[in-house]
Amino acid sequence: MWGMRVAMISLHTSPLEQPGVGDAGGMNVYVLNMARQLARRGVTVDVFTRATRPSQGEVVEVEQRLRVINVVAGPYEGLAKEELPTQLAAFAGGILEYVRCHYLAYDAIHSHYWLSGQVGWLLRDLWEIPLVHTAHTLAAVKNAHLSAGDTPESEARRICEQQLVDNADLLVVNTEEELADMVRHYDAGSAKIRIVPPGADTELFTPGAESERSTERSRRQLGIPLHSKVVAFVGRLQEFKGPQVLLRAVAELFERDPHRNLRVVICGGASGSSSAPDTYPELARELGVQRRVRFLDPRPPEELVAVYQAADIVAVPSYNESFGLVAMEAQATGTPVVAARVGGLPIAVEDGVTGLLVDGHGATAWADALATVLDDDPLRIEMGERAVTHAATFSWAASAGRLAEVFDEAVALDLPDCHQRRAEG
Structure with missing residues (x-):
């Protein structure tokens, strides 16, 4: 695990954004804390996200072995999450350009949410490395639990999620129930699903001295x-x-x-x-x-x-x-x-x-x-x-340790036949 390089993809929201604003929420907390703990275990993590303002800069060094790379794809502001599928090609192209210009190579991709998963799927095939995907939420599950006044998730999203379930090398979920949802709604094979419970920052969130x-x-x-x-x-x-x-x-x-x-x-x-x-x-x-x-x-x-x-x-x-x-x-x-x-x-x-x-x-x-x-x-x-x-009993360090094992497992997987033939050629 020490020395591994992972490309994390979080297209629609940066882990550095304030949770509770706009589309920033638990996923931001998850990506940032997992990436931090992986970096502290010796994994080099680059998180690719869509730039939403020019003042962000292209690269933000978060800490040793962890940086966030802001990729320009579409206008900085005024682009709703529902419109982001129009920028998948631009976002993927921006990642490819950055990686090519900086002579980077990764051992695995970890995509977060279905939009990022679609980009990760493309990069997986281009780079010939494994794709680990975390859905965070699923259209079929959200639609089954809609509250009054909420708009159902689109069939296009559900189809894209189905493609990721079918094509990702490993799928990471938070709980047994999420695993069951993925099997029930997307006919996922449980053999390639791994449960990694999230954590909490138990050093920051405490009752206080008294x-x-x-x-x-x-x-x-x-x-x-x-x-x-x-x-x-x-x-x-x-x-x-x-x-x-x-x-x-x-x-x-x-x-x-x-x-x-x-x-x-x-x-x-x-x-x-x-x-x-x-x-x-x-x-x-x-x-x-x-x-x-x-x-x-x-x-x-x-x-x-x-x-x-x-x-x-x-x-x-x-x-x-x-x-x-x-x-x-x-x-x-x-x-x-x-x-x-x-x-x-x-x-x-x-x-x-x-x-x-x-x-x-x-x-x-x-x-x-x-x-x-x-x-x-x-x-x-x-x-x-x-x-x-x-x-x-729940900590980000423990969660990242389990995720690191998933990455090790993904890297050890046999390449698909087409990739194997390329490697041998």
Whole structure:
């Protein structure tokens, strides 16, 4: 593994972008942390992404053996994610030009999301090296879990994903459920699927030296009343992530008890066709809870810690999550999680131990679950303590170690016959 060179492809979003803004989210966190940990294991990683502003520069040296290469493909701004397929050829051409001009050679390609996978598939055949692909989300699964108002993923995307399932040398998924989804919806052969659970930065996300003082300090920093109960939501503001589920549940809690001392913090930016900057503040006003809800702009991990520490509960009401990085980060800080029982969240959250899992997205069920944890101080404290222990079993270093094994396995695979004949020729 030491000395291996890997080309990571993350076309539609750079790992250096702020999570919670636009299309930046858990995948950004995943790519950046995996790449960092691989680099620290001796793997040289180049992450190719599409340039979105000229000030980025062509190459960003992140740390030793890790850099991000910004490839010009289409206009810097004003290109929606739905329009990015028009730039696949330009993006692939930009990578080829950079590699040719700098005399680079890679041992493996790791593509992230279907757009990058299409480029990786082409480069795999040109460079005659293995392609490892991570889908992160799948069109068929998203369409099966659409929330009201969401636009279905296109059939074109599903076809492209099917091609990648059929042609990638190895497929990496987060959980057993994701493996099952890939087999069920895409007829994938399980023999070439590898499970690599994501991690959390357990050195950054901690309860703090003294948990109570950390909570008080974080609340003062964020301007949150010290003696309120606090529920936080962290993530992109779109229907699929479910902030509307939390707001409706909170409205029901206040209907039950108008004097409940509860505050809600929603940290994230508008994302997707179903969301605009004022969508959720307007919903809070319609529900009559606007005075109890505070909206925060997305923030880097070093500042996000304070949001988790200030909360009594972190809510993850998504309609699907391949794993649930927010849930894991929250637990690492000692904050219990109330999450939807979907996707990989039942793995990220131990139901009844580090938080609660909720069936469905109805306001009543969510209000009941939130009240159960908010109103039982001993239970909430115990869940928080167990959450730290649970999160400690997930680290990016361990995840990268498993991914490194996948790369080793991919490199050791027999070349396809056509590649073998070229090599022998």
